[in-house]
Amino acid sequence: MASLVSIDTIRDNSESMGVRLDDEVAQALASDVEYRLRQIMAASIEVMKESGRTTLYTKDLEMAAKLLDIDPPLGYQSNLGLRWGEATLGAGQPLFYIEDEEVDFEKVINASLPKVPREVTMTAHWTAIEGVQPQVPMNPSPAEARMNELVPRGATTAHALGAAGNSDNATVKPAAKHILSVELQMFFDKVISSVIDYEKDDLRSAALSALRTEPAIHQLLPYFVSYVTERVTHDQKVDIKLMESMMDICDAMIDNESLFMDLYVEKLCPPILTCAVGKYLGPNTQDQIPTFPLRRKAVSILRKLAINYGESSHTLRSRLGRSFLKRFLDNKQSYGSHYGSILGLANMGGTDSIRVLLLPNVKLFEEFIRDEIQGDGPRKAEALECLKVLVETLTTLKNDKKVEVEENGESEEDLRTALVDGIGPLAASEILKMGDMKLVKILLKSLIPV
Amino acid sequence: MSSTGGPAASAAPGANGPPQTPSTSAHSTSQSSASQAPPTQNLNNIVIEYLNKKGYNKTEAMLRQEMAAVDGSIAPIRPKEEKFPLYDKTYSRLLAWIDNSLDLYKTELKRIAFPVFVHLYLGLTRGNLIAEAKSFFDAYSEEFRTKHGHDITQLAAICAPVHVEENHTARVYTENKYHVTLTTVTHGLLMGYLTDQASAGAGDVIINILNTNCQLYKVDKQPFLGLVGEDDILGDNEGILGHVSKDGPSAPQKDLPAIKLGLMPMDKDLAEDVEFELAAEDAKERERREEMGGMGGPSLLETFQQHIKREESEDTPMREDIPLPAYKQTDIDAEIKAVKDYRDKFCLSTISGHAKTQQGGEGPPLVGALPSVLTYTFHNTNDGIHRIAFSEDTTLCATSHAESYVKLWSLKGEKLWSSNPSENQNVTTTRRYVGHSGPVYGMSFSRDAKLLLSSSADKTIRLWSLVTHTALVAYKGHANPVWDVKFGPFDHYFASASWDRTGRIWATEHIAPLRLLVGHLDSVTKVAWHPNSAYVVTGSADKTLRMWDMQQGSSVRLFNGHTAPIRCQQVSPNGKYLASGADDGTISIWDIGMGKRIKTMRGHAKLPIWCLSWAVEGQVLVSGAADNTIRVWSVGEDKGNNASNANGTVGAEMVINGIGGIPGDPTGKVDVGTGAAGMGVHGAKGRKDKKEVVATNDHLAVYHTKRTPIYTVMFTKKNLVLAGGAYLP
Structure with missing residues (x-):
C-alpha cells in the first residue's frame, strides 16, 4: 500500500533503537505515523x-x-538549515540522516x-481615492497589477491610467547589499598591502601590473576608489610615499582597459587634485621640494584622465583648468600649490591654455615670487622651482603653429623691453638667456589680445 | 411545505417494497454486527432450542456451523473479502444512476453521493481493508473536491481502523447526521431506486447509510431549473450541522427561534440629553449660517431623529434584558459625534466604475462614488503581525504580534502620554504592551478608545487601559488559545472565540465568562456582535456560522453553506444581514431573519479573506484578503421591503432558491442587473476546468496593494475605509 512513510523508514528507525519489527507491525506503525503527521x-x-x-x-x-498535546520537538530552529548526511548501507543503498551536531555549551x-x-x-498612504488608485510608489503600477495573475476577469481595475504621465516607472528599489566574493576580497587586500610595501619592489610592481591588466576586477573599482580617497584625505600630510602609491593605483586603474571608469572619474578627481595642488603635502611644511615630483605625477595622471575621459565628461577639462587657474592666481597659496597649478595649466589644454590662461598672468604671478627669489627666504628654492617650470612651460610655445611671426626689422632691444614689460623681468631674463628670438616674438605676439 | 420524517420514509423500504425486504434488512444487521460485540451465548441457545423444537434440522446445523466459525477464530475478525467489490459496485452503480438521471434532478441527487461515499470509505477502513479503502477513496474523492475539499483532505489522513474513532472529521461524520434536502420528485426517485436495488440485493448498504447517518428532508416543490451547473454550491442545509434542535434546522421557518433584529432602543434619558445638546448645536450653526448666508442641509436634530435615534418597537430587544451601566457624558458626546458624522458622511455609489464609464455623460447624474481607502502599511514585520485593529475614532491603531506583545500606534502622530506620571519616560508615538505569554491574536478597542482587549495563545484575554497604558485584567476561562475577542456595541460586554470549540461572553467587570456558546464542531475562529448587542455571531472552522442569543446563551441561527473554514464575519449596520468570508476566497451574504444565504460573491483569489466591513448605509461591502487586494462589493439596495416580503409570503420558494443560492430571485423583484449577474455567474461556472476566478457582477472595484495582505478593513462613520496590512517583500 502506498503510504507517505515507507515501512523501511519505520524499520530503520526502530532498528536504530534496537527493536526489530514484524512487517505487519511496521506497516501498522507506518500508517499511524502518516496519520499523525497529517493530523x-x-x-x-x-x-x-x-x-x-x-x-x-x-x-x-x-x-x-502543543494544541494536540504532543511533546514539541526540541532542537531544530527554523534559522538553522538542517544538514543531511549520507551513508551507504552496502551496495547502492544510501541512507540519509540528519547530522546532529554537537554544540559546545x-x-x-x-x-x-x-x-x-x-x-x-x-x-499611511492612499490606496484609492473615490475609486481611483493614485500613482504613488506605495501602490503597484498598473503593469504590476496586471502581472498579478489573480485579477479576475470582468473586474473593474480602477487605475488612474494616464493620470500621472510617466509614473509607470515609479519603482522603489530595495536596499541591496553588494556582496563580494572571497577571492575578490583577497585580491583587494593583497593589492593594497603590496602597493604600500616599498621594500619589495617586485611584489609592488606585480600588484600594479595586475591592477593594470586584470579584466575581472570591475566589482572592486568602487572599493579602490574609496580607498584612495580615504587615504589621501587622511594621510596627505603624513606620508608622501603613500600618496605616490595611491597615484600609482589610480594610474594603473586608468590604464586598465577592461575597467569602466567613466562613472568613477568624478570620484577619482578630488584626491588626485589634492596631490597635485594641495597647499602642503607631506609631514614637512617647511620644505616642500620633495613633494614636487608627486605633484608632477598627479598632474600627469590628471592629464591622462582628461584625455581619456574628456569625451564622456564634457566639463571635466574646463573644471580642472578652472581650479588650476584659481590656485595659480591666489597669492595665499603655497609655492608647491603654484607649482602644481602651473604644471596643470600647461598640461590641461596644450598651447592654447598656456597662451590664454597662463601667459597674460605671468607678470602678476612674478610678484608672488619676486621677493622670495631676490631675498634669501627659506622658500627660495621652491620659488625658483616655480620660476623654472613657468619658463619651461612658456618655452613650449615655441612650437605653437597657430601664432605666425614674420621677420621684420624690429631691433633686439625693443623686443627685450617689450618682453620685460609683458611677462616681468624674472621670466623675461630667463627666456632671453636662451637667446631664441623667435620664441620672444611668439610670446609677444601672443600677449596681444586677439 | 411538509417535512415528512425523512428517515422514516427511507427506513421503510419494506412498506412499499417487495416482501423479501425484511430478509435483506436482517442480512444487513448480521453484516454490521460482525464488527460489533458477538451475540450473547444465551440467545444462541434459545434459538437452537427453538429450531430443535420445530424440527428445522438443516437450519440448526447451519447455525451451529457458522457459530463454530465465529467462535473459533482468534485472529482479528476480517470482514468478508467480497465486501469491497460489493461496496465499489454499489457505489459505482449509484453514481451511474445519478449520472443517467435527468439534469433536473442531478444536482440534488449528487448531494446524496457524498455522505454515502464518506461512510462507505469509513466502513472499509473500519473493516481494516486499508488498501481497498484507499483505492476507493482515490477513485471517487476527486469529484467532491470543490464542495468538500476541506473534509476530503482531513479524511485522506485516515489509514487505520483506530483512526476512524479518533479522527475529528470522521467522528463528526459518524456521530452526526448528514442533512440533505430533496424535492418531492427527487425523493421519490431515490426511494424507487433504492427499492429496486434492495430487491436485487445490492442497495442495502446505501439504505443503511441513509438510515443511520443521514437525515433526509422532503420539500414539496418542483426542482429548480437554475440549479443546473451550480455544482460547487452547497445545498440548503446540506451537510453536518452540528448540534441541532431535534426538529432540525430545516424545519419550516415558524419553528426557527424568534429573534429581534431591530437595533437596541436608546435610553430615554440619554436620548433626551442628546436631543437637548443637538438643539443647542443647531441654534449655533443656524447663527453662523445666517452670518455666512449659505445654505444649510438637514439640521442635526432632524438627522438624529430620522436616522440615529432608536425607539422601542416589536422588533427591538428589550433594554431590560441586557443590563448595561448607566450612561455617562462621554456617551452623549459619542452620540453627538455619531450624528455629525452621519450627516457629513461620504456618499457611496453602488455602480461599478466600469458601468460608469459605459454610461458616459448620457445617464442621469450619478450621486456618490466608490469609497476611498487609506492604507496603513507595516514594514519590517517578518510576517510577525497577526492582526491589526483601528479604534472607532481613528486615532489609534493596535497590532498583535507573534512575539507575545501588542503594539499601540498613534495615527495622529501624537505622543502617547499616560495619566500615570511614572509611565511617562521616553514617550513616543507608539507603546508596547507586554504581558501575554504567547502569540497574541485578536484585539478590540472599546468605542471610547479608552480600553483595549487582546487575546492570546496563552489562553487568556487581557484588558489594557489606553489612559494609563497599563494592564488591567487578565480573563481566564478558555482551555486553548483564544483566536478572537470583540467588544460589544456598548463596551460593557465582550465575546471571545477559541480553539476549544466554544465562544464565550464576558463582561469587563467579571473575571469569569457569563455565557458559554457551545455547539461548533471545530475551532471557533471569529466572533462578531450584532449591533443591538443582543446577539453574537461566531464563525468556525467547521464551515458554519452560528448566531447566539446573548441572554440565553443558546444558538438561534445556523448559517450553513460555506465550503471552507470561516475567516471573518460582520453583521450589517441595520442588523438584518450577515456577511462572511471564508478560506476559499468567497464571501456570502445571509439573511439573518430567515437564516438563509442570499448570495455568494466571488472575485478574490482562492486565498483566505481576512476582513470585511459594511459601509454605514449597508449597501457596500469592502473586503481585504491574502491575495493582496482590497475589493469593493455591491450588496444591493437596502432590501428591507423585499426581505420582509420574503419573510411573510415566499416561504418554500425561498428554500428552493436557497438550495441554488441564486440571489434574490424568488420575489421576482430583482432588477435586471442582478438577474443578469446571476446568469453570468452560471455561464462562467459551467466550465469546471477553468482555474481562473471569475468575479460575480456585484464586484465593484479592486484595489491592488504591493505584496501587502490586508488584515483589516474598517469603514469609519464617515464612510472612509481604513485598511491595514503588512508588506511582505
Whole structure:
C-alpha cells in the first residue's frame, strides 16, 4: 500500500533503537505515523491561518503540537538549515540522516547576540481615492497589477491610467547589499598591502601590473576608489610615499582597459587634485621640494584622465583648468600649490591654455615670487622651482603653429623691453638667456589680445 | 411545505417494497454486527432450542456451523473479502444512476453521493481493508473536491481502523447526521431506486447509510431549473450541522427561534440629553449660517431623529434584558459625534466604475462614488503581525504580534502620554504592551478608545487601559488559545472565540465568562456582535456560522453553506444581514431573519479573506484578503421591503432558491442587473476546468496593494475605509 512513510523508514528507525519489527507491525506503525503527521499538519495549517499568514512556519508546527498535546520537538530552529548526511548501507543503498551536531555549551553562551531586527514601522498612504488608485510608489503600477495573475476577469481595475504621465516607472528599489566574493576580497587586500610595501619592489610592481591588466576586477573599482580617497584625505600630510602609491593605483586603474571608469572619474578627481595642488603635502611644511615630483605625477595622471575621459565628461577639462587657474592666481597659496597649478595649466589644454590662461598672468604671478627669489627666504628654492617650470612651460610655445611671426626689422632691444614689460623681468631674463628670438616674438605676439 | 420524517420514509423500504425486504434488512444487521460485540451465548441457545423444537434440522446445523466459525477464530475478525467489490459496485452503480438521471434532478441527487461515499470509505477502513479503502477513496474523492475539499483532505489522513474513532472529521461524520434536502420528485426517485436495488440485493448498504447517518428532508416543490451547473454550491442545509434542535434546522421557518433584529432602543434619558445638546448645536450653526448666508442641509436634530435615534418597537430587544451601566457624558458626546458624522458622511455609489464609464455623460447624474481607502502599511514585520485593529475614532491603531506583545500606534502622530506620571519616560508615538505569554491574536478597542482587549495563545484575554497604558485584567476561562475577542456595541460586554470549540461572553467587570456558546464542531475562529448587542455571531472552522442569543446563551441561527473554514464575519449596520468570508476566497451574504444565504460573491483569489466591513448605509461591502487586494462589493439596495416580503409570503420558494443560492430571485423583484449577474455567474461556472476566478457582477472595484495582505478593513462613520496590512517583500 502506498503510504507517505515507507515501512523501511519505520524499520530503520526502530532498528536504530534496537527493536526489530514484524512487517505487519511496521506497516501498522507506518500508517499511524502518516496519520499523525497529517493530523499535525492540519492543526498547524489552522494555526497559520489564525496568524494571518499563508506561509507555514516551524512555529506553527510547534504550536500545533502543543494544541494536540504532543511533546514539541526540541532542537531544530527554523534559522538553522538542517544538514543531511549520507551513508551507504552496502551496495547502492544510501541512507540519509540528519547530522546532529554537537554544540559546545560554552560556545553557545559566549556567542555574540544575533543582530536586533529592524523595528516595525508604519506608513499611511492612499490606496484609492473615490475609486481611483493614485500613482504613488506605495501602490503597484498598473503593469504590476496586471502581472498579478489573480485579477479576475470582468473586474473593474480602477487605475488612474494616464493620470500621472510617466509614473509607470515609479519603482522603489530595495536596499541591496553588494556582496563580494572571497577571492575578490583577497585580491583587494593583497593589492593594497603590496602597493604600500616599498621594500619589495617586485611584489609592488606585480600588484600594479595586475591592477593594470586584470579584466575581472570591475566589482572592486568602487572599493579602490574609496580607498584612495580615504587615504589621501587622511594621510596627505603624513606620508608622501603613500600618496605616490595611491597615484600609482589610480594610474594603473586608468590604464586598465577592461575597467569602466567613466562613472568613477568624478570620484577619482578630488584626491588626485589634492596631490597635485594641495597647499602642503607631506609631514614637512617647511620644505616642500620633495613633494614636487608627486605633484608632477598627479598632474600627469590628471592629464591622462582628461584625455581619456574628456569625451564622456564634457566639463571635466574646463573644471580642472578652472581650479588650476584659481590656485595659480591666489597669492595665499603655497609655492608647491603654484607649482602644481602651473604644471596643470600647461598640461590641461596644450598651447592654447598656456597662451590664454597662463601667459597674460605671468607678470602678476612674478610678484608672488619676486621677493622670495631676490631675498634669501627659506622658500627660495621652491620659488625658483616655480620660476623654472613657468619658463619651461612658456618655452613650449615655441612650437605653437597657430601664432605666425614674420621677420621684420624690429631691433633686439625693443623686443627685450617689450618682453620685460609683458611677462616681468624674472621670466623675461630667463627666456632671453636662451637667446631664441623667435620664441620672444611668439610670446609677444601672443600677449596681444586677439 | 411538509417535512415528512425523512428517515422514516427511507427506513421503510419494506412498506412499499417487495416482501423479501425484511430478509435483506436482517442480512444487513448480521453484516454490521460482525464488527460489533458477538451475540450473547444465551440467545444462541434459545434459538437452537427453538429450531430443535420445530424440527428445522438443516437450519440448526447451519447455525451451529457458522457459530463454530465465529467462535473459533482468534485472529482479528476480517470482514468478508467480497465486501469491497460489493461496496465499489454499489457505489459505482449509484453514481451511474445519478449520472443517467435527468439534469433536473442531478444536482440534488449528487448531494446524496457524498455522505454515502464518506461512510462507505469509513466502513472499509473500519473493516481494516486499508488498501481497498484507499483505492476507493482515490477513485471517487476527486469529484467532491470543490464542495468538500476541506473534509476530503482531513479524511485522506485516515489509514487505520483506530483512526476512524479518533479522527475529528470522521467522528463528526459518524456521530452526526448528514442533512440533505430533496424535492418531492427527487425523493421519490431515490426511494424507487433504492427499492429496486434492495430487491436485487445490492442497495442495502446505501439504505443503511441513509438510515443511520443521514437525515433526509422532503420539500414539496418542483426542482429548480437554475440549479443546473451550480455544482460547487452547497445545498440548503446540506451537510453536518452540528448540534441541532431535534426538529432540525430545516424545519419550516415558524419553528426557527424568534429573534429581534431591530437595533437596541436608546435610553430615554440619554436620548433626551442628546436631543437637548443637538438643539443647542443647531441654534449655533443656524447663527453662523445666517452670518455666512449659505445654505444649510438637514439640521442635526432632524438627522438624529430620522436616522440615529432608536425607539422601542416589536422588533427591538428589550433594554431590560441586557443590563448595561448607566450612561455617562462621554456617551452623549459619542452620540453627538455619531450624528455629525452621519450627516457629513461620504456618499457611496453602488455602480461599478466600469458601468460608469459605459454610461458616459448620457445617464442621469450619478450621486456618490466608490469609497476611498487609506492604507496603513507595516514594514519590517517578518510576517510577525497577526492582526491589526483601528479604534472607532481613528486615532489609534493596535497590532498583535507573534512575539507575545501588542503594539499601540498613534495615527495622529501624537505622543502617547499616560495619566500615570511614572509611565511617562521616553514617550513616543507608539507603546508596547507586554504581558501575554504567547502569540497574541485578536484585539478590540472599546468605542471610547479608552480600553483595549487582546487575546492570546496563552489562553487568556487581557484588558489594557489606553489612559494609563497599563494592564488591567487578565480573563481566564478558555482551555486553548483564544483566536478572537470583540467588544460589544456598548463596551460593557465582550465575546471571545477559541480553539476549544466554544465562544464565550464576558463582561469587563467579571473575571469569569457569563455565557458559554457551545455547539461548533471545530475551532471557533471569529466572533462578531450584532449591533443591538443582543446577539453574537461566531464563525468556525467547521464551515458554519452560528448566531447566539446573548441572554440565553443558546444558538438561534445556523448559517450553513460555506465550503471552507470561516475567516471573518460582520453583521450589517441595520442588523438584518450577515456577511462572511471564508478560506476559499468567497464571501456570502445571509439573511439573518430567515437564516438563509442570499448570495455568494466571488472575485478574490482562492486565498483566505481576512476582513470585511459594511459601509454605514449597508449597501457596500469592502473586503481585504491574502491575495493582496482590497475589493469593493455591491450588496444591493437596502432590501428591507423585499426581505420582509420574503419573510411573510415566499416561504418554500425561498428554500428552493436557497438550495441554488441564486440571489434574490424568488420575489421576482430583482432588477435586471442582478438577474443578469446571476446568469453570468452560471455561464462562467459551467466550465469546471477553468482555474481562473471569475468575479460575480456585484464586484465593484479592486484595489491592488504591493505584496501587502490586508488584515483589516474598517469603514469609519464617515464612510472612509481604513485598511491595514503588512508588506511582505
